[in-house]
Amino acid sequence: MPAFLPARSPATRPPVGRRSLLRGAAAVGAAGLLTACGRAAGASFDAGAAPWRRYAGTTLNFISENTAPTAAIAANLAPFTKLTGIHVNIVTLELSALAQKVALDLASGNGQYDVVYADPYQVLAPYAAAFADLREFQENPDLPRLPGGFGDFVATHLDAAGRFEDKEKVLALPYDSATMIWQYRADLFEKYHDRMAADLGFDPAPSDGTTWEQYYAIARWFNEHTDEVKYGTGHQAKQHDSLMCDFSNVLWAYGGDYFDDGARVGSLGATDPGRCRLGSERAVAAAEFYQRLLKIADPGSRTWDWDGLGAAFRAGRIAMCPNFHEYAASNEAVMPGKVGYARLPKGPARAAGMYGGTGIAISGVAPKRRREAAWLFANWATAPKTQLAGLASKVGGGTPTRTSVYAERAVLRAEHRPTKLPNMLTAKAVRETWRPANIGLRPKIPMWGECDTAVYTQLSGLIAGDASPRATMRATAERIDRITARGWVA
Template identity: 30%
Template sequence: MLKPLRRGSTTSALLVVAALMWQITQAAAWDLKEASKPYSGQTIRMVGEALPPLEALKKMAPEFEKQTGIHVEVEMYEHSEAVNKVQLDLNSHRGRYDVIIQPHRELGKFATNKHLVEISEMMADPALRDPTFEPEKQLYQTAWHEISWYDGKAYGFPFTVLNMFMWYRSDLLADPKEQTGFKAKYGYDLAPAKDWKQYRDIAEWFTRPDQGFYGTALQGKRHEALWYEWLNFLYSFGGDVLDVKSGSACGPVIVNSPKAVASLEYYKSLLQFSPPDSLNYFWDDVMALMQQAKVAELIMWNDATYAVSVDTTASTVVGKVSFDLVPQGEGGKIGQVEGWTYLIPVYSKNPQAAFLFVQWMMGYDRQLEQHLNGGASGRPDVYASAEVQKLPYAQASMAANEHAVPKATLPQSAEMTDILVRELSSYLAGEKEAQAALDTAATNISTLLGSCAPMTYPAR
């Protein structure tokens, strides 16, 4: 993989050779057992959300302990409990946790407050670094940079790389009776939606309240789930919240652009094809609807697909659901970057042991095992494995990772989310018009971020 050397630069050639040899000897020499010797007997404690991939990690940890003598304790909390516990821990500087697994929107808050160890520093330490782990080659780069980097500095590795895509009932879409009826009404063939018009038509066609069956299911509760879901529509319609290239950048607020307003109005227009209780739904409810075979298509998370398409104890539609990218609009193909990330607080008393464990978990075998247990790996080679390819959602998830659109990880991102959730929900509840809701959101976000975030579209 070496680039051709410039002619005459013997010295650099020699240097490269020397470096290579050094690396090779290191690679041969580096051994987890050896590297962890100074830290054997330490206990590292980690905290995260109570979800299958963390349960899988907990089951793998004894193997790490066997090899290294480093004991791993895992604490599992509900989503917001996990976030709040960490927030308090970091601000008390007490260092209870050696590894924190957090949603990446928290990153800016932690980084700017200097709560985190720069992982690149530990990677530069040959005593710690496993040379076979090469994140710059082995991870989804956009996802890694968005989820674990802030302002040009690396702080961790992805615990899960999440995205959302379309779930649909392939058995219903392939049903000849449905196909004939659909074509007669809409004038084109019934197939998984490629654009938003088709998505709407399919939702309308399958809405049969008398049979308790609905075209789609929206996550309309006043809850982060609403914001996450709407972002798919926003990005696909060609809009965004801020006009920036990465999550850690501050820039003009464009969340009240005409495209954004159009996406929101379109989103609400789907409410009529969604069950009556949609303003009370978050991920949990729409998941249950799909499992109970009560909905034709919806937009949901990649890490929840397992429970609907594989787990026969929970799902009645195993073998009947397929997955594809979110329908395309002006914004082209999109997937959203989301994820929980391994971070090491500067207050940790055992940062080296913590690093060794995280590095070990990022290895192919552990990633594969975690992925097969309901995880969402950040390694493309895990997706490429035969076992993962067999999973019905592998293709859609890979495609979504390829088209990842970043979201804000600024210190104020939690409050930005809170503002948007409130305004989106106000619009759905009929308290405001779409334009007014997004104008308010834009104004509040602009005030919150300050001078770096002027409004591109003045509020009306």
């Protein structure tokens, strides 16, 4: 068995499912790296050309989830082609389909995809051994270096999206940074501020001091006292990955976590995270509050993922919601000047907002010259100049992952209305959320996909009233322990 393939205990060996097969196949593909490389075509190479032009004539393949940064890059590849002479084919897929494509490509040794959108949980953690260590290129004097180096990336992003277990290796460059924050109808909060304050006994204006209990009270107040919106709050509580994201904000705020040392397991990741801690009293308290919160939320919440929730908010159904910050651009297009953005409320332990960012990696299966050509694209795609252009793109563009971009004068101005870069209206909220004390990081473990399904399946029963918070958390912990036990050393 390859050293990087988790050992299985015979007592807990499960039937081999499609996900397990793909994971094992990818690991075997990585193990056969030396023999597999010959199957992929090389790259055009001219040793006498300038560093950015040495691979002119090469065609690279980039596989990505259909995200805003990739949409912006796909619409404006001409500057890269002009700079390098390299052509890039971009394939965009839904994330689960992407993960399967990448797994099969790595397992086959074909190296069809040179640059990979490496979701930390469905791609990077399961297949980390098959990706190139990017220090190989950054330290190569014959290749262009990253402007600002690795240190210019937001530190929490570089760990969460770029590393796995090893603090030194860099397997991906932070590429997008979707983060959950509090989005609210600032016009309604202003209109009813004094009445709410008098009725509730606290200042309802969203702030770093606002608690989840106060959020609940504000939501109920809107339910009972206004006609402009049907409900005070809405959530992405569909039986889907979005439900895990929505609940996790509350879990962390109440001091609960999925595993011991959750900060490390979420940041650097772990092959063996230990036993699940969702059965703890803090996790049960979080589940009790979440169940209570969903009872007063828009009933449509149970059918919404993040997109459905964003659409409901823009349609005027709800006064506020936790959602990913990059919906700001859509909010401002539909309700200009009416939306406010803040860090999510705090609980008894802390405030936390789910980080959903991803990096781009270079396939270790690809031949050496193709990897070097791929470095030019990864370098350019995450460069400050490219991120700034993407931020202003009319067809997409994510939020920068580099600290230097946030220091740009135009970006600083865009944090306040009027602005042509609406995602920057969320900058203060996301910067606060990205602090190590506030960032919410789900476990970065090879088997997270299965664990995620267990979490949102059990939570669906909780919000439907089919199980108590304690029973839900205990059942989820037991299911996760069975899943992770397959990877424990016997």
